Amino acid sequence: MNVRTVCLFGAGGHARVVTDAARLSNWRVEGCWAPDAAEGLLHLGSDADLERTLDRWMEGHFHVAVGGLPGETLRRTILERWEPKALTWANIIHPTAWVSPRAHLGWGIYIGANAVVNAGARLGNHVLINTGAIVEHDCKLDEGVNLGPRAVVGGGVHAGPWSYLALGCCVRNHLSIGANAVVGMGAVVARDVEENTMVMGVPAKPVGSAVR
Numbered sequence: 001m002n003v004r005t006v007c008l009f010g011a012g013g014h015a016r017v018v019t020d021a022a023r024l025s026n027w028r029v030e031g032c033w034a035p036d037a038a039e040g041l042l043h044l045g046s047d048a049d050l051e052r053t054l055d056r057w058m059e060g061h062f063h064v065a066v067g068g069l070p071g072e073t074l075r076r077t078i079l080e081r082w083e084p085k086a087l088t089w090a091n092i093i094h095p096t097a098w099v100s101p102r103a104h105l106g107w108g109i110y111i112g113a114n115a116v117v118n119a120g121a122r123l124g125n126h127v128l129i130n131t132g133a134i135v136e137h138d139c140k141l142d143e144g145v146n147l148g149p150r151a152v153v154g155g156g157v158h159a160g161p162w163s164y165l166a167l168g169c170c171v172r173n174h175l176s177i178g179a180n181a182v183v184g185m186g187a188v189v190a191r192d193v194e195e196n197t198m199v200m201g202v203p204a205k206p207v208g209s210a211v212r
C-alpha cells in the first residue's frame with residue numbers, strides 16, 4: 001500500500017484530531033512543527049528548525065492543523081510564512097466523511113468525521129470542515145473558511161475568505177457571508193452577513209465587529 005507522509009503545523013487539540021483522521025486515511029504523520037511539544041504528538045521542532053532543515057521535508061506533505069477561535073489569526077500567520085515556500089499541502093479527510101465526487105477541493109483542506117460535502121460544492125484552499133458539519137450542494141467556501149462542528153450551510157451559500165461559522169449554526173440556502181465574518185454558535189442566519197461582522201442569535205443579528 002502506498003503510504004503518504006504529512007507534517008502538521010500546530011500541536012493543540014485540533015492537531016490531535018487531524019492526526020487521528022490522517023492515520024485512518026492512510027497518511028503517515030511524521031509529527032508536528034510547533035513552538036512547544038504536546039502530549040501524544042511527535043514534536044519535530046520550531047519554525048526555525050524547519051527553516052534550517054526544510055530540504056529534508058520537501059518530498060512530503062504539510063497541513064496546518066491549528067483550529068483557533070473566531071478572530072484568531074494563527075492559521076493565517078502560518079500560511080503567510082509558509083505558502084511562499086512552495087510546500088505541498090495535504091487534504092486530510094476522515095474516512096467517515098462523505099465528499100461528493102462532484103465537489104471541487106483546493107489544497108490543505110481538513111474534513112472531519114461524519115461531515116458532508118455535497119455535489120457541486122467548491123472548497124478553497126485551507127478550508128476547515130469540523131466534525132459533523134454539512135456543506136450542501138453548490139456552496140462556495142473561500143480560502144480559510146472555518147465551519148464549526150455541526151454547522152450547516154444550505155445549498156448555494158457563499159462564504160467569503162476566512163469567515164468563521166461556529167458550532168451548530170445554520171445558514172439559509174443561497175445567502176452570502178462576507179470575508180472575515182463570524183457567525184456565532186447556534187445562530188440561524190436568514191439574511192446576508194456583511195464582511196468583518198459578527199452575528200448571533202435566532203434570527204442572527206449583527207452584534208459588532210468580527211475583527212479584534
Ligand SMILES: CC(C)(COP(=O)(O)OP(=O)(O)OC[C@H]1O[C@@H](n2cnc3c(N)ncnc32)[C@H](O)[C@@H]1OP(=O)(O)O)[C@@H](O)C(=O)NCCC(=O)NCCS
Pocket residue numbers: 067069070130148149165166167182183184185186187198200201
Ligand atoms: C461568536 C463567539 C465566538 C462570541 O464569543 P465572544 O465574543 O467571546 O462572546 P462572549 O462569550 O464574551 O459573550 C458576550 C455575550 O454574548 C452572549 N453570547 C455569546 N455567544 C453567543 C451566541 N452564539 N448566541 C447568543 N449569545 C451569545 C454571551 O452570553 C454574552 O452575553 P452577556 O454579556 O449577556 O453575558 C461565540 O458565540 C462562539 O460562537 N463560540 C464558539 C466557537 C466555536 O465554534 N468553537 C468550536 C471549536 S471546535
